[in-house]
Amino acid sequence: MDATTPARPGTGTAPRGRNPRGQGERLRTEIIDAALRMLDELADDQALSLRAVAREVGIAATSVYIHFADRDALVLAALERCYSDLLRAVDDAESATTDPVAALRARTTLLGAWSREHPGLYKVLHESTLIRRRDMSFRDEMGQRMAAAIRRCMDAGLAAPGDPETVALDLRTAVHGAVSLRLNQPELPWPPLEEQMDRFLVKLVGVPPLAR
Structure with a gap:
């Protein structure tokens, strides 16, 4: 279980003690942790209540x-933390290799795998009404880093030449479409997600296919 989904406390947890003076930030972190767990389960930010989050943490609602x-x-803060953790995980996966194509493949594969493992958070991040009410520009960083990864492949002569920002948008559209359809139409005969991600990379970015 990753940093975006801390372990859920057991039922019947005793009320949480008051934080020592100066540890308000610790309580804020625990509230965000609880909100992330619950959003992943609910898959709907509108179904989340501050009172329910307070019960999860073991504090009074007024403390939230x-x-x-x-x-x-609260949802905005939780999603921003989620994106920050996901960016770090994707960057770590990419940095494990010096080959630009392997790095791009690692980045894309991790994004697909994370979306599959956290369908609730995925839906809130990309399909919630919060997007229309609040600024979520922190999400732009993911697209910028993917474009940079594609540019490195192009500069190394390992991908078809083109505009990396446009190609990155095409690739993100394909990846998110594949994940969204899997969530909403699970009955279809889906191929393994990793294989589909690789076909996107070959067709949209122009990198060599993964040797199998």
């Missing part, structure tokens, strides 16, 4: 309002 003005503010 000290850190977050409303549900949208």
Whole structure:
């Protein structure tokens, strides 16, 4: 289980003790942890309530309002943390190799795998009504880093020449489409996600296929 989904406390957990003075940030982190777990289970930010989050943490609801003005503010903070953790995981996967194509493949594969393992968070990140109400520009960083990874492949002569930003947008569209359809139409005869990700890389980016 990764940093975006901390272990869920057992049922019947005793109320949480008051944080020592100066540890308010620790409580804020625990509230965000709880919100991430619950969003992954609910797959709907509208179904989340601050009172339910407070019960999950073992605190009074008023303690949540000290850190977050409303549900949208908490969900936004949780998603921003989620994206930060995901960016770090993707960068770590990419940095494990010096080959630009292998790095791009690792980045794309991890994104697909994460979306499959966290369908609830995926839906909130990409399909929630929060997107229309609040600024979520922190999500732009993922596309920028993918474009940079594609540019490195192009500069090394390992991918078809072109505009990396456009190719990155095409690739992200394909990856997110594949994940979304899997979530919403699981009955279709889906091929292994990793194989489909590789076909996207070959067809859209122009890199050599993965040797099998």
